[in-house]
Amino acid sequence: MNIFGRLHWDDLKLWEVFHDFSIDSLVASGAAWGAVFAFVALIGWITYLGRWGWLYREWLTTVDHKKIGIMYMIMGFVMFARGIAEGVAMRSHQATALDGGVLSAYHYAELFSTHGTIMIFFVAMPFINGFINYLVPLQIGSRDMAFPMLNQISLALTATGAALCMISLVVGAFETGGWTAYPPFTSAAFDPGPGPDYWVWAIAISGFGSTFSGINYSVTIYKMRAPGMKFMFMPVFTWTALCTGILMTFALPPLTVAAIMQALDRYLDFHFFTNDLGGNMMNYANLFWMFGHPEVYILILPAYGIFSELVSTFGAKRIYGYTSLVIATMSIAVLSFMVWLHHFFTMGNSATVNVAFGIATGLIAIPTGVKVYVWMTTLWRGRIRFTVPIVYMAGFLILFTIGGFSGIILANPSINWQVHNTQFVVAHFHNVLLPGLLFGTLAGVHIWFPKAFGFRLDERAGKITAMLWIVGFCLTFLPLYVVGLMGYPRRSAAFDDPAFVPYMIVCVIGAFILLTAFAGLFATLYISIRNRDRLAVPLGDPWDGRTLEWATPSPPPPWNFPVIPEVVSRDAFAKEKSEGRPYVLPPEYRDIHLPPPTAAGLVIFLATTAFGFAMTWYMWWLAILSVVVVIGWLVMRSFREHEEVVIPAVEVRRVNNAWIEAIQLGKGVNRDHETSSANRGYAASDYLKEGA
C-alpha cells in the first residue's frame, strides 16, 4: 500500500496551469501559489524576526481568554481575505456569464462552495467567538473562562477546519455542492474525489470545537459572574453570548452527526443519504438545517449584543428597554429552533407543515423588530458622537431592516415557491449577514480595539472604510433582488438572459468596492499603528464606557481585575462613575492564581489536521496514528499535576497602583474631544448629572 494513500503528484493545484493553460487554470493555480507564498513568507518572516519562542510562549500555549479571543479574530480576518477574493472572482465570472463566463462551471461551483463554507464557519464563527472570548469574562468580572484549556482546544479545532480548507486550495479540490454539501450530490457515487471529504472533516472537527465553546460560554456566564451580578444586571452583550452559548451547545450536534453520517456513506458505503437501498437525502436536509437555522442566530445574536452596547455607549445613555431586549434575545434563541424547515418549503411537504414553519419564521421578526426599536429609542435624544461605530450602526439600521423585510417575504411559503433558489435568496442572506454580522464585527473592532491593544484606530480612515463597506454592499447585493425576481437561479455558472448583464456589471463594481473596503481595514490598521503614540489610551476608558471591561487598563493585565469587583447594578462601571467612586484602591491585595500555559491546543491542532488530511487522502496509517496521539496525549496529561501560575500580591499592587496613579495625574477628557489626541483613556464622565 502506498504511504501517500490516493494522493498523487498531479493533485497539487500548483501544476495545473502548466499542464493546461487557461484563465480558469490560471486562477486556480494562482490562488494555490498565492497561498503557498503567503505561508512561506509568514514562516520566513517569523524566523527572520526570531519570534518563534515568543510566539510559542505568549500565544500558542496561552490559555488567557483575551489572547484566545484575539487569535480567533486574526484567524477570521485571514480567512476573510480568502472569502472576499473568492467573492470577487465569482462576481467577475458572473459579469461575463452570459452564455459562458471566464471560469469553468466546475471551478465556479468550487468557488461558491468554499466561499460559503469559509465565510460561515471560518470567518463569521471566529469573529463571534473572538468577541465572546474577549469580552465576556471582562464584562462579568471574572478572571477567565470556566474551562481555559478547553477554550484553547476549541480554538485549535476551529483552526483545524480552517487549515483543511486552506490545504484544499493547494492539494486536490473542494466539493462542489455548496456550503450545505447536500448529498446525494456529494455522495461517493457522484463525487468520489477528495472535495467532499475535505468538507466533511473540516466541518466535523470544527463542529466539536464549537460545541465545546458553547458549553464553555454557558458555564462561564452561569457560574463565574462577579458577586452581586444578577442575571438582570448582566450587560446585553453577555446576554447574547449566553444565548449563543446555549444555541451552540444544542445546535452543533446535528451538524456533526450529519457530517459523520455523510462520512459513513462515503467511506463505508452506508445508506443514510444515498439514492438507493433505503437512503433518504431529506434526512440530511433536516439535520443540516436543524443546525443551520440556529446557526444564523448564533452568528447574529452577538452582533445584536455589540449594537446594543454601541448605542448606549455612543449615545451616552443607558439602554432603553433593557428587559424587552433580554426577552427578545431569549425569544429569538428559542424560535430559532422552530423554523428550520423553511429551507425546503418546495421539497414536497404538506401545506400544513409549510404553514406552521412559515408562521414560526415570520414570528422571529417580532423580537427582532423590538430590538430595532430599542436601539432607535436608545439613540433618541442621546448625545450621539458621530464616530466610526455610529457610521456602521446607521448603515446597519437601514440595510438590515431591508434584509429583514426580504426575510419576511421569503417566510411566506407561497411567495417562497416563486423565488426559492434564485438570486433573491442570495440577496436576502447577504443583506442580513453583511449589515448585521459584518458591520457589527467591524464596529466592535473599532470600539474594543483600544481596550485590547491600548490605542484607538484612526477615525478618518475608519470612516472612509465604513462608507466603502456600506456603498460596496448596496451595489453588490441589492441588484440581486431584482435579478432574483427576474428568475436568475443561484449557484448557476451561466445565464442566457441578456437583461441580467447590466445588473451583473453593477454587482462586479460593488465587489471591487468591497475589496477596496477590505484593504481599507488594513490601511486603517497601518495608519493607526504608525500613530499609536498619539492614539494611545492606556488608562482604559476612551469612550466613557458603562460596563466592567472599561474599568481596567488597556490592555488589561492577564488577571483582568486586581480584586474581583462587587456588582450592585446594571451598567456597573457607569454606576461607579455616577457615584463618584471609580478607580478606588482596594483595601488589600491577594496572590492571584491563574491556569498554567499548555501545549494542548497545539498538539490537538497538529494531530487533528493530520487526521483530516489523512482521511481525505486515504492514508489510513496516519489517521490511526493521529487518533492514538490525541487520546494518548489526553490520558497522559491527566496524570500530570499542574502548577498554577501565581501572581504575587505585591506585583498586583504595583501594577494596579501605577495605573490608578496615572489616572489621578491625568486629566479627564470630555466626550466632545474623545477623538482627539487628548484622549488617554480617562473619560470625564457626566453620568453624575444623569444619575445613570
Place this chain on the structure above:
Amino acid sequence: MSQVEQNVHPGMNLGYSGDTKHAEVNVFGFWLFLMSDLVTFGIVFAVFGTMTGATAGGPGPEEVTNLHSIALQTALLLGSSFGFSWASLSMKYHDERWRTLGWLAIAATSALGFLVIEFIDFLHWIEIGAVPQRSGYLSALWALVGLHGLHVTAGLLWMGTITAQILRFGLTDKVKSRVTRMGLYWHFLDVVWVGIFSMVFLAGVA
C-alpha cells in the same frame, strides 16, 4: 466535618474551599456536555425512526432482534451502573480507595461483558447479511447501537484511567471530582440504552 458539609456535594466531600466551587463548575459543565450528547443521540434516534421501514428487502427488525441477548446486555449494563453507584457511595461514606476500586472493577467487568455480548450480536448480524451496507434501516441500526457501544468503550478507557489515578494519587479531591463526572456519564449511557432496547429492539418485534 459536620453532616451538612458532608452533603454539600454528594459523593465528593470536598469541604468548603476554592476547589469546591470549581468542582461545582466542572460538574455543571459536564451536565451541559451530557445534554449536548443527548441531542446527538436524539438525532441518531430520529434518523433511525425515519428509516425503520427502509429495509430495501434486506433483514428487518425480526431478523436482528435476539431478545435473550438483549435481556442479558441490559442486565449487564444496568448492573454496571449499579456497581458504579456503589463505588460513588463508598467514596462518599468510607473514603477507602480499595473499597471504591473494588466496586469500580465490578462496574468495569460488567460493562465489558455487555460489550462482548454486543460484539457477538454484531458478528451474528454480519453472518445473516444484516450489514450496514445492506439498507438504510441497517445503516441507522448500526450507527445507533454502534454509537452507544463506542460511548461504552470510551467510558471503559476513562474508567481505566481513573483507576490508575486512584492507585497513583489516592482519593484526592481532583480524583473524586472525576469519579463524580464519570458516574454521570455512566448512568447517562444506561438511560440511552433503555431507549435503545425499548425503541429499537422491543418496538421492532412488538
